[in-house]
Each structure stands twice: as C-alpha cells, then as structure tokens.
Amino acid sequence: MTASLGVVAGASTTALLNLPKYHVTRRQPRSRVAILGAESYSHNLENILHSGFELFHLDLRGKTVLLKPNLVDYIPGNHINTHPLLVAAAVECFRRLGAKNVLVGEGPGHQRDTELVLLESGFSEELRHLKAHFVDLNRDELIMTPLLATYTGMKHLWLPRTVLEADFVVSMPKVKTHHWSGVTLSMKNIFGVVPGAKYGWPKNILHWKGIQESILDICATVPVHFVIADAIVAMEGNGPLNGHPRPLNRIVLADDPVAADATCARLMGLDPTRITHIRIGAQFLGNVSIERIDQVAEAVCAPANPFEVVPEFQHLRATGSAQRDS
Amino acid sequence: MRNAQQLNHTCIQELIDRQLPSGGWPFTSDTTQSAVEPTALALLALPSESIRERDAAIRFLLHMQNANGSWPAFSGDDGGGSGLTGLALYALNRCCAQGMVTNRAVHWLMESRGWESHWLWKWKFRTSDRHVRFDPDKFGWPWMPETVSWVVPTAYSLLALKHARGISQQDLVHLRIRRGVEMLYDRICPEGGWNAGNGVVYGFPLAPHADATALALLSLLSEPPNDFITASLDWLERRAETCFALWSLAWIILALDAFGRPTALLTDRLSSVVDPAEVNDCATLAVVSLAFRRAAGDNAFRVAHET
Numbered sequence: 220m221t222a223s224l225g226v227v228a229g230a231s232t233t234a235l236l237n238l239p240k241y242h243v244t245r246r247q248p249r250s251r252v253a254i255l256g257a258e259s260y261s262h263n264l265e266n267i268l269h270s271g272f273e274l275f276h277l278d279l280r281g282k283t284v285l286l287k288p289n290l291v292d293y294i295p296g297n298h299i300n301t302h303p304l305l306v307a308a309a310v311e312c313f314r315r316l317g318a319k320n321v322l323v324g325e326g327p328g329h330q331r332d333t334e335l336v337l338l339e340s341g342f343s344e345e346l347r348h349l350k351a352h353f354v355d356l357n358r359d360e361l362i363m364t365p366l367l368a369t370y371t372g373m374k375h376l377w378l379p380r381t382v383l384e385a386d387f388v389v390s391m392p393k394v395k396t397h398h399w400s401g402v403t404l405s406m407k408n409i410f411g412v413v414p415g416a417k418y419g420w421p422k423n424i425l426h427w428k429g430i431q432e433s434i435l436d437i438c439a440t441v442p443v444h445f446v447i448a449d450a451i452v453a454m455e456g457n458g459p460l461n462g463h464p465r466p467l468n469r470i471v472l473a474d475d476p477v478a479a480d481a482t483c484a485r486l487m488g489l490d491p492t493r494i495t496h497i498r499i500g501a502q503f504l505g506n507v508s509i510e511r512i513d514q515v516a517e518a519v520c521a522p523a524n525p526f527e528v529v530p531e532f533q534h535l536r537a538t539g540s541a542q543r544d545s
Numbered sequence: 546m547r548n549a550q551q552l553n554h555t556c557i558q559e560l561i562d563r564q565l566p567s568g569g570w571p572f573t574s575d576t577t578q579s580a581v582e583p584t585a586l587a588l589l590a591l592p593s594e595s596i597r598e599r600d601a602a603i604r605f606l607l608h609m610q611n612a613n614g615s616w617p618a619f620s621g622d623d624g625g626g627s628g629l630t631g632l633a634l635y636a637l638n639r640c641c642a643q644g645m646v647t648n649r650a651v652h653w654l655m656e657s658r659g660w661e662s663h664w665l666w667k668w669k670f671r672t673s674d675r676h677v678r679f680d681p682d683k684f685g686w687p688w689m690p691e692t693v694s695w696v697v698p699t700a701y702s703l704l705a706l707k708h709a710r711g712i713s714q715q716d717l718v719h720l721r722i723r724r725g726v727e728m729l730y731d732r733i734c735p736e737g738g739w740n741a742g743n744g745v746v747y748g749f750p751l752a753p754h755a756d757a758t759a760l761a762l763l764s765l766l767s768e769p770p771n772d773f774i775t776a777s778l779d780w781l782e783r784r785a786e787t788c789f790a791l792w793s794l795a796w797i798i799l800a801l802d803a804f805g806r807p808t809a810l811l812t813d814r815l816s817s818v819v820d821p822a823e824v825n826d827c828a829t830l831a832v833v834s835l836a837f838r839r840a841a842g843d844n845a846f847r848v849a850h851e852t
Contacts, residue, residue, distance in 0.1 A: 294752055329741050331697065332756055334829070335790035358572035358580075358826060361619060377622070380576075398747050416572060416580060417618050419628060419688020419695060420741050427660070427692055461749040529747060 236432065236495065241368040241439050241503045250475035250506045251275060252482045254517040257451050257470050264308035264470075268447070271472045272312055274515050277445070280317035285324050285354075285385035286310065289393045289408045289449075291459055292330040293339040298464045300340050301393045301449045305470070307345040309391065309447055324381050326356035326411050328421045329460075333357060354381045357415035368439035370432035370499070371425075377417045382441055389445045390476060394453040394483050396462055400430045401494050401532045402487070403459050404480040405446040405473075406438050406504075413437065431495040438476060438496075438504055446479035447472055450486060455526035465526060469517070477505025478512045488525025490537040549812055553837035555821040556830055560587050561598050563827055568605030569620065570827040580619040581609065581629045585636035586831035589845045590838065603640055606633055614649030615657070626653060628688040628698025631705035638708050639845065651712050654702050655721055659684040659694025659728075666693075678745040685728035696732065696739045696757045699725050703764035704846070729761050730773050737776030738784075753777075755784050755793035759800035763846045766803055778804055785811055789818055792829045795836035802839050803847040812840050 255271045257264060286309055288301035306323060313321045323346060330336050333355045337343045346353050359379035366375055382388065392408035400407055410433070413422045425433035448471040456462035467486060473479030477500045481491035491497045491507050501507035509519075525536040564570060569579025570587045588602040610616055615626025616633040634650040660666050661681035671681065685699030703725045706718055734744040738753025739761045745751065758781050765774055778801065785797045794815050798808045815836060824830045835845050 292752075330754060331741075332754070332790050332792045334826075335755070335788070335793050338790050355573070355826070358828075360571070360573075360576035360578045361621075363621070416582070417622065417627075417689075419692070420697070423687070423692040423695070424689055457747050457749060460751070461747070 236370065236499060239502060240370050241435075243367040243439055244503045245439075245442060246477075246501070246503055246505055247475065249511055249513055250473065250478035251513045251515060252471065252473040252475075252478050253515045254482065254486070254519065255470040255472065256468060256517060258468055260302045260304045260451060262304065262308075264305055265311050267470065268308045268312045268472075269315065271470065271516065272316065275445075275472065275474060277316055279313060279387055281319045282386035283320045283322065283384070284313045284318045284387045284389060285322050285382060286313075286389045286391055287408060287411060288323065288325055288391040289403065289411065290325045290327050290333075290336050290340065290342070292327060293336050294460060297460065298452045298454055299393065299395070299458075299460055300336075301391045302451065303340060303342045303345040305447070305449050305451070306342070306391060307349055307351075309389065310349050310351045313389075318387070322352050322354055322381065322385070324354035324356045324359075324379070324412075326379070326414055328411065328415075331357075331415065331420050354379070356382065356412055357420070359414065361414055361417060364440060366436045366440050368436045368503075370435045371428035373428060373436065376437070376440065377414060378412060378441065379414055382412045387444045388442060389447060390443045391447045391449065394448050394450040394467065394471075394487065395458040396455050396487075396526055396528050396532070397458045398529045398531075399426065400434070400496070401528065401535050402480070402484060402489065404483045405443060405448060405476040406434050406480055406496055406500060409437050409441055409443060410434065412441055431499070434496040435499055435504075438500065443476040445472070445474055446476055448479060448483050450483060453487070453526070455487070455528070457529055463527070467522075475505035477501050477507055481507040482512070482514075482519055484535075485519045485521055485537075488522045488537055489528075489535045493535050547816055549816060549837040549840035552816055552819065552821065553834050553841075556834035556837065557590065557592065557595065559821045559824070559830055560590060560827065560834065561595065564598055564601065567620070568601030568603075569609070570831075572828060573825050574827065575825070578620055579605065581606070581616050581627065581633050582618070583826075583828040583831060585629070585632045586828050586835070588636045589639060590831040590834040592838075599640065603637065606637055607646060609633075610646060610650070614651075614653035616650075625690045626657065628686055628695065629701065630654060630657070631686065631698065631701030631703070634705040635701065635708055638705070638710065647709055648712060651706065651709050651718065654686070654706060655714075655717065657686055657690070657702075659687050660691060661693045679743050680731050683724060683727040683731040685725045693742070694728055695742045696729065696761055697741070699728055700757075700760040700764035703729075707764070707767060726765065726768060729765065733773050733777065737773070737778075737780040739777070753780055753784070755781065755788055756796045758784075759793075759796035762800040763803055766847065774804075778806060782806065789814070791815070791819055791824060791833050792826075794818075795829070795832040798836040799832075799839060799844060799846055802844050808839070812836065
C-alpha cells in the first residue's frame with residue numbers, strides 16, 4: 220500500500236515537473252558544441268581554447284564577460300573544482316577577443332571563506348598573475364529578480380548585481396557526478412550565483428524547493444551564453460566532494476548549456492534524457508537531441524565503462540540502445 | 546613586522562572610512578547595500594572611543610530589526626528573518642542595548658528552529674532519507690525559515706541566548722540552548738570540528754571548516770570541558786598550521802584564545818599577511834580587527850561569557 224502510494228506520488232510529481240512552467244524561451248533552432256582534446260592542465264590550454272573559440276565566431280568587443288567556475292570547497296587531492304589554469308586560459312582568450320572586462324565570479328556553496336578556497340586551490344595566484352578581478356558572489360550587492368520559470372514555486376530570487384549586469388555569462392563547470400542531482404554540469408553550476416549572504420551556506424532553500432526545479436528556474440533567469448566544461452580530469456562516484464578522479468582529457472565548449480550538458484553526459488556514459496533538468500531544460504533552454512547539435516572538433520565518444528554514480532542515480536547510466544538513441 | 550595594535554588601529558580606521566551614512570556596513574566596499582553580518586561584526590570591533598560610529602551602527606541595527614523580532618540579512622531583505630539574528634542580538638547586547646529589542650529577538654529565536662524538528666521531516670529523516678547522519682531530535686537554527694539547522698546560525702544563536710540578560714522564561718531559554726548545544730555535538734565531524742552542517746554524508750566523513758569550527762567552539766565556551774571540544778580545538782590547531790586566509794585565521798585566533806590555547810605565532814602570521822587597505826570585505830576586516838584586539842587581552846567572545 221505504502222509502495223503503491225509512493226509510486227503514484229512519484230508519477231504525479233514527475234508529471235507536474237513535465238508541465239511547462241517557463242516564461243522565456245532560449246532554445247535556438249540549432250546549437251554548437253565542440254569537444255577539444257587536452258591531455259593535462261598546462262599553460263598550453265590557452266592555445267587549445269583559442270583555437271576552439273574560433274569555431275564559434277564570438278563577438279565580444281566591448282562586452283563584460285563573467286566567468287563562473289565551479290569552486291565548492293578545497294579538499295587536498297580531490298578534483299572538485301574547475302582547474303585554475305583552465306580559468307586563466309579563458310580569461311586570456313576572452314581578452315584576446317576584445318572583451319572590455321573579464322571577471323571571474325563564484326559563490327561557493329559550502330565554504331564561507333571564499334578567500335581560503337581561492338588561496339588553497341591555486342586560484343589567487345593565477346588571478347593575481349593575470350590581474351583579473353574576482354567577485355565573491357556570496358557577498359555581492361543583491362537585486363530582487365523575478366524568476367522566469369516557476370518550477371520551484373518561488374516568485375523571485377535575490378541575485379548578485381555582477382551577474383545581472385554581465386553581458387556574457389560563461390558557465391565553467393567541473394564535469395562531475397553529484398549525489399543529490401545526478402550530475403553537476405553547466406546548468407547545475409549556475410547554483411553558485413545564488414548568494415550565501417541571503418540564502419546561507421549551503422543554499423539550503425534550493426534543496427528544499429527541489430534541486431532539479433531550482434536549476435531550471437535559475438537557468439531560465441540567468442542566461443548562460445557560453446560553456447567551457449572542464450572534463451580534463453572529471454569526477455565520478457560520490458560527487459560533488461568525495462568522488463574519484465576520472466580523466467577524460469577533454470574540454471567541452473558550447474553556445475547552449477543544455478547541449479553542453481547533454482554532450483558531457485554522453486561523454487560520461489550517462490543518458491541525458493534521464494537527467495531531469497536536462498530533459499525539461501530541452502523544452503525551453505536549449506537542445507538535447509543530437510539532431511539539433513552541430514558537433515565540431517572531436518566526436519562524442521561514450522566510455523566503455525559509464526561513470527559511477529550513487530545508487531539512486533544508477534538509472535542515469537546509459538545502456539547500449541539508450542546510448543545510441545539519446 | 547607591524548605590531549597587532551598598530552594594525553588594529555589601521556583596521557578600525559578602514560572600517561570607519563567604509564561606514565555608510567545609514568550607519569551600517571556593506572560586505573564589500575564597492576557597494577552601498579548595508580548587511581547585518583559586517584555591521585554586527587564591525588560594531589563588536591569598534592573601540593568604545595568610537596562613540597559616534599558605534600551609536601550610528603546601533604541605530605542602524607535597531608532600525609533594521611523586523612517586526613517579528615528577527616533581523617534580515619541585508620537592507621531591503623524580506624522580513625521573515627535570517628540566521629544572522631543571533632549575531633545582531635549578541636552585538637547589541639555587548640553594547641548594552643537591551644529591553645524590548647532583546648525580548649522580541651529572544652522570542653523569535655525561541656520560535657525559530659531547523660525544519661528537521663518538524664514531525665513530518667523527522668519521520669522522513671528517520672525512514673526514507675538516511676544519507677545524512679544526524680539525529681533530528683537535536684535541532685539548532687537555520688539560515689532562513691523553512692530549512693534545516695546549520696552550524697553557523699546555530700552558533701550565533703547560542704551566543705545570543707547565552708549572553709542575553711533580563712529576559713523572561715529563563716527555563717525555556719535554557720532548554721532551547723540545550724537543544725542547540727546537542728545539535729552541535731550531534732553534527733560534529735568524526736575527527737573533531739564542524740563542516741557547514743553534518744559531519745557525515747553518504748557514509749563519507751566531511752572535512753571540518755575552520756570558521757564554522759571556531760564559531761561553534763565560541764558558542765560552547767561555557768559548556769563543561771569534554772572530548773568533542775578538545776578534539777575540535779586540536780583539529781583547529783592543526784588546521785591553523787597551514788591557514789593563511791584572513792577570515793579563517795582570525796576566527797581561529799579568537800577561538801583558540803578563548804579556550805586558553807596559545808595564539809601568539811598565529812597573530813604574527815596574521816600581521817605578516819594582512820594589509821587592511823587591501824581587504825575588500827568589511828566582515829573580514831572586522832574579524833581581523835577583533836583578532837588583533839585579542840592580542841591586547843580583549844576577546845569579544847571570551848569577555849562575554851565571563852560577565
């Protein structure tokens with residue numbers, strides 16, 4: 220009886236999630252994704268990224284670019300953050316494209332001492348070397364912002380001025396599995412713009428409102444213009460903090476966060492259509508179908524062994540037929 | 546090397562220069578949005594001679610108090626209340642602002658609790674959601690309403706309730722303090738110290754955070770010595786060896802000093818790495834100032850428990 224009720228409740232929850240609840244459509248007819256080979260974290264990343272950028276015809280002259288890496292915490296030996304050398308390479312490349320200002324901003328979700336994360340993960344040194352300005356999004360000036368989707372039922376969020384005023388937002392996730400959301404890719408990475416100063420550390424209200432729902436509401440409201448995903452050394456298992464490193468030796472670039480995440484999921488051996496926020500996001504935020512994605516540079520190649528996930532997300536692992544169809 | 550007293554003087558001057566006309570402080574000096582945490586910490590840091598600035602800060606905090614007795618997180622925030630209520634009350638009480646303000650705030654703190662204390666979520670955490678190891682009967686305070694307890698707001702709330710004077714219903718307050726203290730002990734990391742909330746998730750022990758650990762310890766200062774406190778102090782001392790981040794290092798100094806552990810070398814390190822003019826974050830600047838003032842024998846958190 221209890222199990223039956225659970226199944227009914229689960230099915231109705233899923234059905235409710237599938238109802239369109241967005242007031243904006245960002246999905247383009249086609250999206251472009253580039254998979255670039257990168258053997259290691261080195262200063263050669265700038266050349267790799269620059270050649271990758273040429274595939275996208277970006278016109279950023281005079282624009283303010285905000286790079287949003289994934290900086291959760293610092294745990295020695297754990298590949299939990301976007302690598303600072305990749306962020307440094309991105310700063311240089313966007314400057315070369317004529318951006319007026321290239322900022323790096325993040326609001327770590329667990330660790331309140333953002334300076335500590337920056338110092339100990341090597342970011343401070345890279346940013347100082349580049350004279351790049353970092354904005355702690357947890358403590359930035361906040362503006363009440365109506366949400367452009369209502370999957371959580373929330374009407375608004377307080378969001379950082381720096382994010383709202385940026386002309387071009389670049390999500391730079393570390394490609395990882397996540398024990399609450401399945402994966403943490405470019406869309407989940409945008410959680411980091413939600414300020415701790417209002418919502419706490421972690422941003423627990425988003426967990427209570429539903430992680431998948433929150434991702435959709437935030438990504439509808441904060442447009443992601445470009446993605447640079449760090450899959451050089453990814454993470455599998457009990458992410459986002461305690462998983463195992465999984466080298467993929469790839470960087471994924473995309474002009475669409477849904478297409479980027481779908482491609483990353485395929486590289487992880489996961490079925491993107493089974494990841495709720497990617498599947499729903501494909502209704503209005505971007506493209507998940509390979510027929511709508513112009514794949515440039517390297518082809519998508521699923522691993523022989525899909526990424527390990529926690530038991531609740533075993534269903535995300537693509538089977539042979541699902542891999543072909545997704 | 547510049548001495549702690551000189552550096553504290555510079556920190557205070559920086560804080561005074563950055564005080565907004567409203568009497569509050571923003572987090573970062575390039576904004577004008579006052580926030581409760583930097584303001585309360587700056588109020589604690591300001592010396593008694595800074596009469597005008599302290600009065601303005603007190604007026605600002607009093608003005609910011611919500612109708613329900615809580616404090617918001619920042620100017621313009623909605624009125625539901627934030628996990629910084631305890632800190633605001635603690636800072637005001639340290640400046641002898643009492644009476645109605647305290648009673649209303651204490652009433653709100655008594656009503657506020659992590660959602661794990663609700664019967665429905667208690668049932669959920671006991672039956673279906675077992676990935677996070679904790680006892681929902683032991684609850685503290687959340688960052689914002691309708692969420693579960695976390696370490697920092699619980700520590701701030703305990704500091705406030707333990708220090709509040711002239712309040713009614715002392716027995717109930719005492720009971721609420723006990724629940725909060727139990728919550729901290731329940732959520733402690735296996736090696737001592739505290740992460741943001743729980744110590745173990747999905748069977749993995751989480752690493753403690755220096756600032757959360759220091760604040761939890763300060764809120765437990767009046768508790769009888771025990772293994773949890775000793776292990777956490779030991780962890781904090783080990784963590785301090787490689788810590789150069791100002792916010793964490795300053796909190797470590799305040800906590801270790803409050804428990805009588807040596808901090809002279811850490812203060813020297815803080816002196817060598819800080820340039821007050823370059824510290825953009827006002828909350829960090831205030832905590833650094835508090836750490837330097839401790840070197841002169843004035844720990845804003847130890848004194849409170851001795852009065």
